[in-house]
Amino acid sequence: MTARSSTDPARVIPEATVARLPVYLRALTALADTGIRTCSSEDLATAAGVNSAKLRKDLSYLGSYGTRGVGYDVDYLRYQIAREIGVTQDWPVVIVGIGNLGHALANYSGFRSRGFRVVALLDADPSLSGEIVAGVAVRPFDELEAIVHDHDVAIGVIATPASAAQDVADRMVAIGITSILNFAPSVLSVPEGVDVRKVDLSIELQILAYHEQRKANGAEAAAPVAPVADGGAA
Amino acid sequence: MTARSSTDPARVIPEATVARLPVYLRALTALADTGIRTCSSEDLATAAGVNSAKLRKDLSYLGSYGTRGVGYDVDYLRYQIAREIGVTQDWPVVIVGIGNLGHALANYSGFRSRGFRVVALLDADPSLSGEIVAGVAVRPFDELEAIVHDHDVAIGVIATPASAAQDVADRMVAIGITSILNFAPSVLSVPEGVDVRKVDLSIELQILAYHEQRKANGAEAAAPVAPVADGGAA
DNA sequence: CCGTGTGAAGATGTTCACAGCC
DNA sequence: GGCTGTGAACATCTTCACACGG
Numbered sequence: 001m002t003a004r005s006s007t008d009p010a011r012v013i014p015e016a017t018v019a020r021l022p023v024y025l026r027a028l029t030a031l032a033d034t035g036i037r038t039c040s041s042e043d044l045a046t047a048a049g050v051n052s053a054k055l056r057k058d059l060s061y062l063g064s065y066g067t068r069g070v071g072y073d074v075d076y077l078r079y080q081i082a083r084e085i086g087v088t089q090d091w092p093v094v095i096v097g098i099g100n101l102g103h104a105l106a107n108y109s110g111f112r113s114r115g116f117r118v119v120a121l122l123d124a125d126p127s128l129s130g131e132i133v134a135g136v137a138v139r140p141f142d143e144l145e146a147i148v149h150d151h152d153v154a155i156g157v158i159a160t161p162a163s164a165a166q167d168v169a170d171r172m173v174a175i176g177i178t179s180i181l182n183f184a185p186s187v188l189s190v191p192e193g194v195d196v197r198k199v200d201l202s203i204e205l206q207i208l209a210y211h212e213q214r215k216a217n218g219a220e221a222a223a224p225v226a227p228v229a230d231g232g233a234a
Numbered sequence: 235m236t237a238r239s240s241t242d243p244a245r246v247i248p249e250a251t252v253a254r255l256p257v258y259l260r261a262l263t264a265l266a267d268t269g270i271r272t273c274s275s276e277d278l279a280t281a282a283g284v285n286s287a288k289l290r291k292d293l294s295y296l297g298s299y300g301t302r303g304v305g306y307d308v309d310y311l312r313y314q315i316a317r318e319i320g321v322t323q324d325w326p327v328v329i330v331g332i333g334n335l336g337h338a339l340a341n342y343s344g345f346r347s348r349g350f351r352v353v354a355l356l357d358a359d360p361s362l363s364g365e366i367v368a369g370v371a372v373r374p375f376d377e378l379e380a381i382v383h384d385h386d387v388a389i390g391v392i393a394t395p396a397s398a399a400q401d402v403a404d405r406m407v408a409i410g411i412t413s414i415l416n417f418a419p420s421v422l423s424v425p426e427g428v429d430v431r432k433v434d435l436s437i438e439l440q441i442l443a444y445h446e447q448r449k450a451n452g453a454e455a456a457a458p459v460a461p462v463a464d465g466g467a468a
Numbered sequence: 469c470c471g472t473g474t475g476a477a478g479a480t481g482t483t484c485a486c487a488g489c490c
Numbered sequence: 491g492g493c494t495g496t497g498a499a500c501a502t503c504t505t506c507a508c509a510c511g512g
Contacts, residue, residue: 013444014502014503015502015503016502016503016504017503018441018444018445019437019441021440021444022434022436022437022440022441023421023437025440026419027421040470040471040472041471041472041473042471047421048421049421049422049423051504051505052471053504053505053506053507054503054504054505056471056472056473056474057473057474057503057504057505059472059473060472060473060474064472064473066471066472066473067471067472067511067512068470068471068472068473068510068511068512069469069470069471069472069511069512070470070471070472070512071470071471071472072472084444085440085443085444085447086443086444086446086447087440087443091439091443091446093439099338100337100338100341100342101338101342103334103337103338104333104334104335104337104338105435107334108334108335108435108436110419110435110436111435111436111439114436114439114440115439115440115443116436116439116443154446155439155442155443155446157439178446178449179442179443179445179446180442181438181439181442185260185344187257187261187281187282187283188283189283193449195442195445195446197438197441197442199433199435199438200256201339201342201344201345201433202256202342202344202345202348202350203253203256203257204415204431204433205325205327205345205348205349205350205389205391205415206255206256206259206319206321206348206349207252207253207256207431208389208413208414208415208429208431209319209320209321209325209349209350209389209413210247210252210255210318210319210320211252211413211429212320212325212388212389212412212413212429213319213320215412215427248480248481249480249481250480250481250482251481274492274493274494275493275494275495276493285482285483286493287482287483287484287485288481288482288483290493290494290495290496291481291482291483291495291496293494293495294494294495294496298494298495300493300494300495301489301490301493301494302488302489302490302492302493302494302495303489303490303491303492303493303494304490304492304493304494305492305493305494306494469512470511470512471510471511471512472509472510472511472512473508473509473510473511474507474508474509474510475506475507475508475509476505476506476507477504477505477506477507478503478504478505478506479502479503479504479505480501480502480503480504481500481501481502481503482499482500482501482502483498483499483500483501484497484498484499484500485496485497485498485499486495486496486497486498487494487495487496487497488493488494488495488496489492489493489494489495490491490492490493490494
């Protein structure tokens with residue numbers, strides 16, 4: 001049973017699973033690059049850094065793409081996941097804010113190779129206009145609307161200072177962008193139907209600092225080594 | 235009662251809460267900057283982009299720092315959260331891999347202002363050695379051990395290509411680093427007791443692409459607008 | 469026999485709704 | 491009266507363990 005078609009509207013993939021699919025995709029690509037044609041859930045789970053039960057459960061939401069007693073065909077599964085995520089063809093994206101981070105993002109080759117194409121770089125500072133970064137000219141922020149319409153852009157990246165982020169987001173939303181990746185350290189408010197994901201460099205460090213502090217306190221105080229009840233996936 | 239002291243070893247803060255504390259900290263700083271001395275859970279929740287029940291629950295894991303009928307003292311709560319995270323004084327960090335992203339990270343002022351101090355920039359490429367980035371000289375990767383010992387560094391940032399990331403991580407762990415922030419698109423394996431957090435730019439975009447594709451499919455197929463059962467926190 | 473796919477159990481996280489205190 | 495702090499209900503996510511099919 002459960003031969004769910006990819007167009008079955010009832011099929012819902014849990015958010016936690018969606019967040020791992022790109023990891024599986026990358027792991028499959030790595031396996032394929034080493035010439036491996038078939039893998040078990042155990043193999044792929046190890047490559048992806050998760051345990052095999054979770055991997056199988058995740059894949060089960062997509063359909064039954066494995067063969068019992070055998071495993072998964074690497075290329076076939078890779079295609080199925082790519083199709084599910086929607087990266088079998090390129091998504092055009094615009095990057096707004098060409099400071100240090102914007103430069104790094106524009107030059108990041110991982111976007112290109114993973115289903116995204118940077119169609120424009122925009123900055124409010126007119127002195128940057130015309131500069132070529134990673135083969136793309138920096139253009140004035142005003143041109144956002146024309147670019148978005150011309151290239152049918154649905155995804156925007158914000159790499160501006162925090163003070164500008166909400167204004168940029170408002171403008172993006174007004175023009176029709178419905179997904180935003182925000183690198184600015186600010187909370188964006190957007191209407192329903194617009195997705196925002198946030199990448200915050202210093203928040204990640206602060207989370208590490210919290211655990212680091214706990215390790216230090218634990219060492220000097222009570223329990224020296226907490227015996228973590230761990231499954232044991234390497 | 236539950237007058238938990240900050241040194242009470244039994245007190246455990248859920249991981250999901252830990253991940254939000256830095257957001258609250260930032261929101262409190264923003265409120266303080268506009269001269270606000272006191273705020274309700276509703277105010278702070280709005281500034282942080284969460285709902286107030288979640289905020290209160292999160293804060294309750296730290297202790298009882300609010301006043302019923304009144305709210306929270308902004309500066310006092312800010313200090314308590316900073317202390318809990320461990321950013322009341324600076325953590326020295328090293329950044330390995332001074333490509334585009336490493337440059338951007340080295341120049342990112344948010345680290346400095348949020349409890350971190352970049353004490354060294356390292357790169358395996360000898361031609362980069364001596365270059366000054368954000369006031370810090372780039373040094374050969376070999377000097378990692380000396381630097382880590384000299385500055386008592388516990389947190390390392392990896393901004394190398396994926397192919398080098400595991401080697402760098404192994405070296406960091408061998409030298410005594412116990413927390414790693416990994417920007418390379420690769421799965422790191424580290425021994426128990428070492429924390430790794432991953433920031434992956436293209437994974438975030440792929441997650442957005444998935445939802446974007448769903449919106450597009452939903453529009454052309456069945457339900458035009460899914461009536462999301464939402465609490466309604468703006 | 470082996471490894472996938474999956475119900476069921478358990479753990480973690482979120483929201484509700486109100487008691488308790490200012 | 492108003493707002494915090496929190497048990498209890500609900501939702502989501504993870505892990506277990508085994509039936510099932512190649």
